[in-house]
Amino acid sequence: MNTSKGLTMNKLSTKPIEVTAKYLVVAFAALFVSACADTPVVTLEESVQQLHDLTDYDSDGVVKAREKCDGTTIGAAINNYGCGTQTSKIMPFKIDSKFVNNSYQLSDQANTEIGKLAELLKLYPQINVVIEGHSSKVGAAKLNQVLSNNRAKAVAFVLINNFKINEARISSIGYGFERLENLADTEQAHAENRRIMAEISHTEKIDDLKWTIYTVNQAN
Numbered sequence: 496m497n498t499s500k501g502l503t504m505n506k507l508s509t510k511p512i513e514v515t516a517k518y519l520v521v522a523f524a525a526l527f528v529s530a531c532a533d534t535p536v537v538t539l540e541e542s543v544q545q546l547h548d549l550t551d552y553d554s555d556g557v558v559k560a561r562e563k564c565d566g567t568t569i570g571a572a573i574n575n576y577g578c579g580t581q582t583s584k585i586m587p588f589k590i591d592s593k594f595v596n597n598s599y600q601l602s603d604q605a606n607t608e609i610g611k612l613a614e615l616l617k618l619y620p621q622i623n624v625v626i627e628g629h630s631s632k633v634g635a636a637k638l639n640q641v642l643s644n645n646r647a648k649a650v651a652f653v654l655i656n657n658f659k660i661n662e663a664r665i666s667s668i669g670y671g672f673e674r675l676e677n678l679a680d681t682e683q684a685h686a687e688n689r690r691i692m693a694e695i696s697h698t699e700k701i702d703d704l705k706w707t708i709y710t711v712n713q714a715n
Contacts, residue, residue: 502516572705580703588612588624588693590650593686596633599645601653605691609650612693613658626650627692628669629676630687644669650691 547560555567557577561663564578573581590612592605601609616624630639649666654660677684 498670532632553557557600557673570704573633579696585694585696588615588695590693592691594646594657594689596631596685596689597638597642599628599649601649605650606653609653610658613654613660614706615695616660616664617658622631623625623664623696625694625696626654626667627674627675628667629688629690629692629693630669630672631673632680632684634671636656640669643671646689646691668713 536554547558547685549558549560551558553572555569555577557573557575561576561607562651563576565571567573567577573579590608592602592608594600594602612624616622626647628643628645628650630643630646632639644667647669651665651667654665655662672688675684675688676690677687
């Protein structure tokens with residue numbers, strides 16, 4: 496009799512616990528759902544297509560999209576476009592042409608020498624030339640200045656019109672007697688000073704290497 500009553504009491508005492516547990520589960524579920532509802536939804540954008548080549552083929556630190564000088568020497572000092580330093584070199588080319596006093600008429604010998612210069616210009620289309628006219632110290636400075644200018648222009652005219660060298664590659668200048676080759680005051684010296692010179696210039700690409708801790712001081 497007492498045992499049956501005790502079992503009944505135990506059943507009654509566990510029922511409130513079960514109800515409480517159910518309420519807690521419902522409460523946690525509601526809280527979880529509300530938390531999910533407040534979480535912003537992130538939409539992933541489509542991948543962007545790469546329009547430019549960002550590969551650095553010659554390993555100089557400049558991508559292909561900006562590269563203007565391919566095949567740079569490894570370790571060279573370069574600019575933003577992957578190019579090394581540019582330097583101009585000038586070589587003298589003497590045209591063996593002598594003029595009579597107060598004249599800028601070209602001799603047959605002069606035309607032969609100009610032909611040699613034209614062959615060189617055609618062989619190396621990247622080079623340019625400055626034709627220099629010179630005079631002796633006989634006569635007034637102003638007259639000799641004009642005379643030397645005309646001598647230089649005469650040679651440039653032959654190169655452009657007879658040998659079809661691009662005019663953009665040729666320039667001329669007269670120095671009068673500012674640059675005498677022979678300072679003596681003799682007929683032979685005057686004849687040597689009435690001359691034509693050609694200064695040939697071209698640009699070369701020189702790769703200067705960047706300094707590193709392993710760089711050897713060339714001065715030593």
